[in-house]
Amino acid sequence: MPNHSETKTPRETVTVTDNSSGRSVEFPLLSGSVGPKVMDIRPLYNELGIFTYDPGYTSTGSCKSAITYIDGDQGVLLHRGYAIEDLAEHCDFLEVAHLILNGELPNPTQKARFNDEITHHSMLNEQINFFFRGFRRDAHPMAVMCGVVGAMAAFYHDSTNVHDPRQRMIAGERLIAKMPTVTAWAYKYSMGQPFMYPKNSLGYSENFLHMMFATPCDDYEVNPVLARAMDRILILHADHEQNASTSTVRLAGSSGANPFACIAAGIASLWGPAHGGANEAVLQMLREIGSKDRIPEFIARAKDKNDSFRLMGFGHRVYKNYDPRAKIMQRTCYEVLEELGIHNDPLLSLAIELERIALNDDYFVERKLFPNVDFYSGIIFSAMGIPTQMFTSLFALARTVGWIAQWNEMLTDADQKIGRPRQLYTGEKPRPFRPLADRA
Ligand code: CMC
Numbered sequence: 319m320p321n322h323s324e325t326k327t328p329r330e331t332v333t334v335t336d337n338s339s340g341r342s343v344e345f346p347l348l349s350g351s352v353g354p355k356v357m358d359i360r361p362l363y364n365e366l367g368i369f370t371y372d373p374g375y376t377s378t379g380s381c382k383s384a385i386t387y388i389d390g391d392q393g394v395l396l397h398r399g400y401a402i403e404d405l406a407e408h409c410d411f412l413e414v415a416h417l418i419l420n421g422e423l424p425n426p427t428q429k430a431r432f433n434d435e436i437t438h439h440s441m442l443n444e445q446i447n448f449f450f451r452g453f454r455r456d457a458h459p460m461a462v463m464c465g466v467v468g469a470m471a472a473f474y475h476d477s478t479n480v481h482d483p484r485q486r487m488i489a490g491e492r493l494i495a496k497m498p499t500v501t502a503w504a505y506k507y508s509m510g511q512p513f514m515y516p517k518n519s520l521g522y523s524e525n526f527l528h529m530m531f532a533t534p535c536d537d538y539e540v541n542p543v544l545a546r547a548m549d550r551i552l553i554l555h556a557d558h559e560q561n562a563s564t565s566t567v568r569l570a571g572s573s574g575a576n577p578f579a580c581i582a583a584g585i586a587s588l589w590g591p592a593h594g595g596a597n598e599a600v601l602q603m604l605r606e607i608g609s610k611d612r613i614p615e616f617i618a619r620a621k622d623k624n625d626s627f628r629l630m631g632f633g634h635r636v637y638k639n640y641d642p643r644a645k646i647m648q649r650t651c652y653e654v655l656e657e658l659g660i661h662n663d664p665l666l667s668l669a670i671e672l673e674r675i676a677l678n679d680d681y682f683v684e685r686k687l688f689p690n691v692d693f694y695s696g697i698i699f700s701a702m703g704i705p706t707q708m709f710t711s712l713f714a715l716a717r718t719v720g721w722i723a724q725w726n727e728m729l730t731d732a733d734q735k736i737g738r739p740r741q742l743y744t745g746e747k748p749r750p751f752r753p754l755a756d757r758a
Contacts, residue, residue, distance in 0.1 A: 332357050336366050352387060369740045375560075376635075381568065381731065385418060385723055386559040393639035397557060398422070406646045411552040412436060412522050415494060415719040418557050419726070433522075439495035440516035440525065442503070443473045450507050459504035459711045460589045466500050467493070468582030478576035480729055489577040490722040497715045498522065502529035505708055523548040526715070531703065543657040544702055547650050551698065554643040554691060555713050557720025561635075563588040567721045568728050569737040577725060584721045585714045591630070594692075594713040600631040601696040601706045604665050604672075613672055621681045629676060631693030638686035647694040654698050666697050 330347040343365040347355045356379050363369060372378045387396040395402040398417050405414050409423070416424040416432045424432055449469055453462050470493075471478055477489035503513050506529075514529040524545040532538035558564070566587035571580040588594035607616050620629040634641055655663055673689055676682045699709050728734050 330355070334362070334366065336368065339366075341366060350382070353389070363740075369742070371742050374635075375565075380560055380565060380737075381728060382733070383559060383724065383727060384421070385727060386557045386720070388559055388636050390634070390636035390638050393637060393642050395558075395642050402554065402642055403646065406550050406553050409553065410521070410523075411549045411556070411716075414553045414556055418719050418723045419490065435491050436495045436522065437516075437518050437525075439492050440499055440518075442496055442499050446470070446473060447513065450503055450513075453507065455508055455510060457508070459501070459508060459708050460585060460595075460714070462504040462507065463500055463711055463714060464582050464585045464589075466504070467497075467585060468579055470496070471576045471578035474578070478578070480571070480574055480576065483730075486577065486726055486729065490726065493577065493581055493718050493722060497718045498526035499529060501708075501711045501715045502526060504711060505530055505705075508707070521545065521549075523552060527702075541657065544654065547654045547657075547698060548702075550646065550650050551695060551712070552716040554646060554695075555716035557717070557723065560724075562590070562593050563717065564721060564724050567725050571725045571728055572734065572737040577722070580725055581718060581721055584717070588714055588717065589710055594710045594717070596630050596690070596692040597696045597699070597709040597713060598706050600669075600692055601665070601700060601709070603630045604668050604696075607668060607672070610668060610671050613668075613675055616672075617675060617679060617681075621679075629672070629682075629687070631689055631696075632676060632682070633685070633687040634690045637688060637690065640688045641690040643691040644689045644693055647691060647698070648689075651694045651698045651701075654701050658701055660701055663697065663701065665700070669693065669697060 330349075331344040332347055333342050333344050335342040343361070345361070346358045348358050349355055359370060370378070385398065387399075388394065397405060397414065398421055400417065400423070405417070409417075412433055413423055413429060415436075416422075416428065446466065446469070449466060450462065453465065474489070474492060477485045477492060479485045499516055506513050512534055514532050514534070516525050517528055520528055520540070524540045524542075527540045527545055527548060528538060531540075560568075563584040567580045567584040570583040571577070575583075591599045603616070607613060616627070616629070619625045619627040620632075651666065655661070655666065673693070676687070681687075695713075696706070696709055699712065700706065704712070
């Protein structure tokens with residue numbers, strides 16, 4: 319029986335007044351489990367006949383999500399409530415993938431089952447082999463990945479019905495399982511080396527490194543320290559709430575597009591240098607700077623509004639504090655260089671000096687620009703022998719988990735609609751048509 323004497327908490331609202339018409343409308347304030355409140359503006363156009371204007375979505379929540387939480391001011395990143403530091407320290411990548419996809423860390427039985435599912439889906443349809451061969455050998459691996467992942471819809475039709483939860487799960491597991499193979503094959507193809515098939519006896523990151531660096535001619539033992547470092551790097555990139563590529567996947571998926579097409583769209587968005595392409599750009603920048611005495615010149619360029627140069631690996635839309643992933647990445651970088659016996663790596667010492675100078679410069683301090691996840695990852699990849707062009711592909715490999723989880727969450731959200739932003743039209747007003755002969 320409802321208790322009628324119970325007092326209802328008054329609904330929190332924000333009142334918006336259109337001064338031109340004098341009309342006011344109250345909009346509900348929604349509260350998430352943590353984080354700022356969100357004003358529900360869905361009735362805005364119906365009530366007041368106006369849209370909002372927010373290019374780059376700086377103040378707009380495009381969806382609700384229970385996967386990842388970021389507090390950019392405090393430098394906090396949580397997946398399903400767990401701190402990234404704990405996950406990176408205590409879990410392997412597939413445990414984190416299970417968490418992101420299903421909401422909970424796996425128990426031992428679930429872990430064994432999930433590992434088994436992923437391991438046994440890592441081989442590609444043999445025909446895809448020929449698809450690779452259509453590309454130029456010098457193609458950028460991200461171009462190859464966009465093409466191959468998009469083409470997977472043509473090979474795995476039995477998992478493209480987005481309304482069937484089982485098909486969605488199979489497509490997700492296929493993508494997570496096959497992405498290391500696609501990534502490693504993009505590399506092998508660029509090197510003119512034979513493709514290495516996945517080995518079911520190896521763990522996820524170990525298997526990836528094996529497919530990257532082994533050849534059929536020699537036995538190849540994966541270094542466990544490097545495999546663990548790779549696993550940690552994958553964890554650090556696994557999801558990051560509504561960033562550009564994830565929002566792209568959601569937008570593409572909102573029309574009911576198949577999962578392979580949506581992930582290919584995510585890869586395309588990630589490629590840009592303001593997003594996942596930054597790890598490649600950091601290394602290019604460090605090589606261009608070349609020596610510590612040239613750092614002031616590049617800092618001055620980064621501050622010059624007439625110069626398009628930006629300090630790559632610095633700044634973030636959400637983090638206005640040290641990116642927590644960058645701290646773990648820096649530690650991992652030291653571990654890898656130590657393991658490989660690389661002392662006094664010139665790029666690392668250049669990066670450390672660049673970071674020191676930038677963090678003491680008013681321009682960067684005032685704008686709260688700190689190193690982000692991409693600042694140190696390139697140095698680790700490069701020490702592992704991974705060529706610069708491959709860096710963003712590794713980001714795509716890791717982020718596939720987040721993309722799939724977010725895509726699935728979107729498709730099961732009762733509030734979900736096809737994404738269709740509105741605009742502030744600034745073009746010509748209606749005007750009379752002029753026949754060709756009358757146009758000057
Ligand atoms: N170097 C120099 N100035 C910068 C930088 C930078 N890296 N980043 C931001 N600024 C300045 C910017 O010019 C602006 O100055 P002002 O207020 O005087 O106009 C101010 O800081 C705010 O920048 P913004 O461009 O309005 O910020 P945003 O949230 O739109 O951009 C960003 C975020 C990540 C695109 C940007 O910081 C950037 O381009 N960084 C370099 C590329 C990079 O490292 N990207 C990886 C991001 S983390 C991984 C991922 O998302 O994939």
